[in-house]
Amino acid sequence: MTLTINGKEKTLHEALSVRALVDSLGLGEKRVAVEVNKELVVKQEWASRILREGDHVEVVTFVGGG
Amino acid sequence: MSVPYAPFKLGKYELRSRLFLGTGKYPTLEIMRQALEASGCHVVTVAVRRIEMGQQHAEALLEHIDLKKYILLPNTAGCFSAADAVRSARLAREALGVEWVKLEVLADKKTLLPEPLGTLEACQTLVKDGFQVLCYTSDDPIMARRIEEAGATSVMPAGSPIGSGQGVLNPNNLRIILETIKVPVIVDAGVGTASDVAIGMELGAEGVLLNTGVALAKDPVAMARAMGLACEAGYLAARSGRIPKKLYATASSPWEGLIEPAKRPAHDGIPGE
Numbered sequence: 001m002t003l004t005i006n007g008k009e010k011t012l013h014e015a016l017s018v019r020a021l022v023d024s025l026g027l028g029e030k031r032v033a034v035e036v037n038k039e040l041v042v043k044q045e046w047a048s049r050i051l052r053e054g055d056h057v058e059v060v061t062f063v064g065g066g
Numbered sequence: 067m068s069v070p071y072a073p074f075k076l077g078k079y080e081l082r083s084r085l086f087l088g089t090g091k092y093p094t095l096e097i098m099r100q101a102l103e104a105s106g107c108h109v110v111t112v113a114v115r116r117i118e119m120g121q122q123h124a125e126a127l128l129e130h131i132d133l134k135k136y137i138l139l140p141n142t143a144g145c146f147s148a149a150d151a152v153r154s155a156r157l158a159r160e161a162l163g164v165e166w167v168k169l170e171v172l173a174d175k176k177t178l179l180p181e182p183l184g185t186l187e188a189c190q191t192l193v194k195d196g197f198q199v200l201c202y203t204s205d206d207p208i209m210a211r212r213i214e215e216a217g218a219t220s221v222m223p224a225g226s227p228i229g230s231g232q233g234v235l236n237p238n239n240l241r242i243i244l245e246t247i248k249v250p251v252i253v254d255a256g257v258g259t260a261s262d263v264a265i266g267m268e269l270g271a272e273g274v275l276l277n278t279g280v281a282l283a284k285d286p287v288a289m290a291r292a293m294g295l296a297c298e299a300g301y302l303a304a305r306s307g308r309i310p311k312k313l314y315a316t317a318s319s320p321w322e323g324l325i326e327p328a329k330r331p332a333h334d335g336i337p338g339e
Contacts, residue, residue, distance in 0.1 A: 006116040025117065031128060032117060033161035040156045058116060060157050063127055064098065065113025065143050066088025066228070066255075066277025 003055040012051070019046035025059065032061050074272060076250055077166050077198035077219045079137060083108040084267070085297040086139065086252065087290065088277025095130040097286050102136065105290035106298075111139045111168055111275065114154045114161075139200065141168040146181065148188035155192055166198035166219065168254075168275075178228040182209050186216060193217035202254050205239040207246055214247050221247050222254035222275065225266060229278040231258030234265050244270040260289075260296035267300025268308075 001012045005021075016024070018034050018041050034041045035058040041049050051057065074081040087107040092098035102110060110131060131138070140158030142151035148171055155167040169192060171184035180203050192199045198219040203209050205223040213221050223243055226232035233256060234240060244251055250273065253266035257276035266274045274297055283289035 006119055008119060025119070027117065031161045033114075033157040035153065035157060038153060040153070040160055042160055058157075060114050061117050061128075061161065062112040062138075062140065062158075063115045064088070064090035064092065064095075065141055066090050066111055066275070066281075 001051075001053045003051055003053065003057060005057045006059055016051050017047050018049045018051065018057075021051060021057070022046060022059065027059065027061075030061065032059055034059050074250075076200075076272075079109075081108045081137075081273075082106075083294065083297070084273035084301055085263070085294050086111065086254075086273055086275035087280060087293075088275070089127060089131070090277050091281040092286055095126065098281070099130045099132075101280055101286045101290035102131070103290075104287045104294065105280065106294040108135075108137060109139050110136045111141050111277070113141055113143050114158050138162055138164060139166060139168050140164065142170050142188075144172070145170060146172055146174075146184075148184040148191065151184070151188040152191050152195075155188075155197060156195070159197070165196060166200060167192060168200045168202060168222070169218075170202045180204055180224070182206075185209075186212055189213055189216040189218055200252065205236050205243065207239055207242040210243045210247050210251075214249055218249060220250045220252050220272075222252045224255040225253050225262060226256030228255045230256050231279060232256050233258055233262035234269070237265065237269055240266070240269050240271070257293070260292040263293050263296040264300035264303070267297055268304045270304050273297075 002009055022028055036055050074084050083106050085105055085107045086109045087102055087105050088111045089098055140162060142154040145151035145154055151169060151171045158167060159165060169188055171181050171188050173179050173181040185203060189199050189201050193216060200220040200222055201213045201218040202222045203213055210221045210223060225234040251271050252273040252275055253271045254275040257263055257279040263274045280286050280290045280293055
């Protein structure tokens with residue numbers, strides 16, 4: 001299954017939830033937010049939202065800015 | 067002090083400083099941390115960006131900001147459409163749990179001027195969605211009015227283009243905005259040095275937001291302190307009733323009781339007499 005995470009194609013061998021993806025990136029406890037196909041996925045739905053073929057995922061945090 | 071430096075109520079916060087400092091472009095995160103401290107600011111802005119995949123420094127920025135001391139204000143910098151700005155604001159709210167946002171919808175990368183129609187659209191959408199919107203705009207008084215009507219918590223006119231260091235280029239527009247707008251007006255962008263902050267505050271702004279003027283100064287920490295002092299100085303000056311400007315001088319010392327003057331030739335009157 002191929003999907004796009006932060007603009008890069010990634011192949012997954014098994015279906016993952018958003019929660020599992022965030023955990024696999026080592027971001028489980030960090031202040032991050034996730035969008036799938038330009039729709040916000042709130043934390044309460046991370047476990048139930050299973051990623052699908054072709055999904056476009058954005059995982060964001062914060063950087064310096066004015 | 068007869069005019070106290072009153073806490074500033076903005077949205078649901080009571081702020082101890084009217085200076086808002088950005089966190090971008092410092093030489094190091096440690097210098098940024100020291101600059102925030104030196105400025106005395108209470109609110110710091112941050113930008114929403116993708117996690118860099120495969121790198122461990124997610125949150126590096128936030129680890130250098132003591133959240134017991136500072137309130138984070140996420141921005142939508144870099145967004146060129148209302149839709150993208152609204153998405154960024156929602157992502158920021160989800161990640162940080164704060165309900166306010168500094169809204170920026172920009173027109174192009176060269177001017178970084180706000181795109182007025184997109185700004186207004188995003189402002190309306192975010193206000194309906196429960197956000198407290200601090201809305202970046204040009205110094206156009208009519209646009210400021212539209213933004214206030216859209217329900218913004220603060221109108222944030224630019225003194226001059228972002229990062230330009232040109233200061234407050236059109237004080238008359240700012241004066242009109244300050245006369246017209248009831249919500250707090252925060253001068254945002256263009257600050258190059260401390261006097262620019264003081265001018266904004268003396269005109270009657272409730273606060274000033276800046277970043278580059280501190281971050282790219284040769285000594286960001288000292289400049290941060292200067293900006294903080296200027297903010298306080300301008301605030302107090304604005305509320306202290308400045309004297310009117312006059313063309314001619316008025317002596318501070320009395321004319322009475324002067325010692326016997328030297329003899330002067332008859333034709334040599336004292337100028338101005």
